[in-house]
Amino acid sequence: MPAPEIEHPTLPLADRLCQHIAEFGTCMVAFSGGVDSAVVAAAAYRALGRRAIAVTAVSPSVSESQLAAARDVARQIGIEHREVATDEIENADYVRNDSQRCFHCKQTLYRRLTKLANQHAIDVIASGTNADDTHDYRPGIAAGQQASVRAPLADLGIDKSAVREIARRWNLSVWDAPASPCLSSRLAYGVTVTTERLKMVEEAEAFLSGKGFSPLRVRLHEGDLARIEVPRRDLVRMLAEPLWTQTVTALRTAGFRFVTVDLEGFRSGNLNTLVSIASPASSPAAETITETNMTTSPATHPQDSAE
Structure with missing residues (x-):
């Protein structure tokens, strides 16, 4: 008799992630195309279908290769993908580039996404912040909290290694891609x-x-x-x-x-x-x-x- 298949510990997490996002009703994912936001977008599409969209910021701080990768991953997931121009480069607080630069960048992004979400009656904006991020110096997280952006990965205690395993099991091409911040x-x-x-x-x-x-x-x-x-x-x-x-x-x-x-x-x-x-x-x-x-x-x- 063959040995019973052992359930991988990330499988229940993946199911919980989809169930958690299903409660949002409608969802806009702040989508960079990296593995974290890709897993959130994939979970949102699995849970909500056409009631989920992914939105990528376009600005001088986003490389052409990053933008191309985001487009490819969105197509792979099947989720509706939009691109919006952001103007953080015109924000003196961002340009000054002190230790709060990321806060000012994310604040600009989330203001733009909030406006778009209101226009399309989308209930929740979600980010790819994972549990590990909450233990690092990430001022952008505070900007998300101020804008009421949800972080479903962090909510469920899903860390980077679990994110990558979920992405691998969902056959996302970025499952082992190195981090590529702005x-x-x-x-x-x-x-x-x-x-x-x-x-x-x-x-x-x-x-x-x-x-x-x-x-x-x-x-x-x-x-x-x-x-x-x-x-x-x-x-x-x-x-x-x-x-x-x-x-x-x-x-x-x-x-x-x-x-x-x-x-x-x-x-x-x-x-x-x-x-x-x-x-x-x-x-x-x-x-x-x-x-x-x-x-x-x-x-x-x-x-x-x-x-």
Whole structure:
């Protein structure tokens, strides 16, 4: 006699998620196309069908690759997908880029979604905030709470690993995709957000992604200094010729003055370590980057900067 199939612990969670969202009546999902919002959107579509829609923000902080991925995942789910322009780049509080930048960005987004939801008589706006997010520095969560945005994953205590397992079991293509937050998250706190700087980051990351690096980040620090993060296993390949020279050339062409590699490797969200440090505007040494943490292009050593 074959052994009975053991129910995976995420299956009841997936069912509870659908049941929870079914109680919303109608639902608009703030949809980035990442695994968290994809699972919420898929659950909403399973629970509510045509009474659920996914809405993606379009702005300079959203890369073309992110937007394309969101469209693909929405088609895969089958949910109605809309795109709305947001104007956070015109908000001085957002542009200032202090530790509350994400709050001002999400506040702008949720105001836009609330207006759209009211126009279409949609009862609930839902985000992809998961249980793990509530333990990290995420000022955008406060913006969602102020706007009465629901977080069904966090409500049910569903963490990132469970989200990925649900996505895998629902055959969502992004189940194992690396996190890809907005481009403005690459700018160190205190460095003014501009369309030009966001484009610099987008072009730099597109180049490195095309070379097969994943996950990756290109952080932008004061003085238009690029700090590249790739997994440590990829550092040797990153620094080998001719790729290193090609990388320096590509990033300088994108607009960076200095090109560095972080020897600690890729660490998602590590700019949050700067939250308690004064911004460059108030303390020129606040974001000094030491040689012990990174290597640089020989011709563009940070200490040679005119800062």
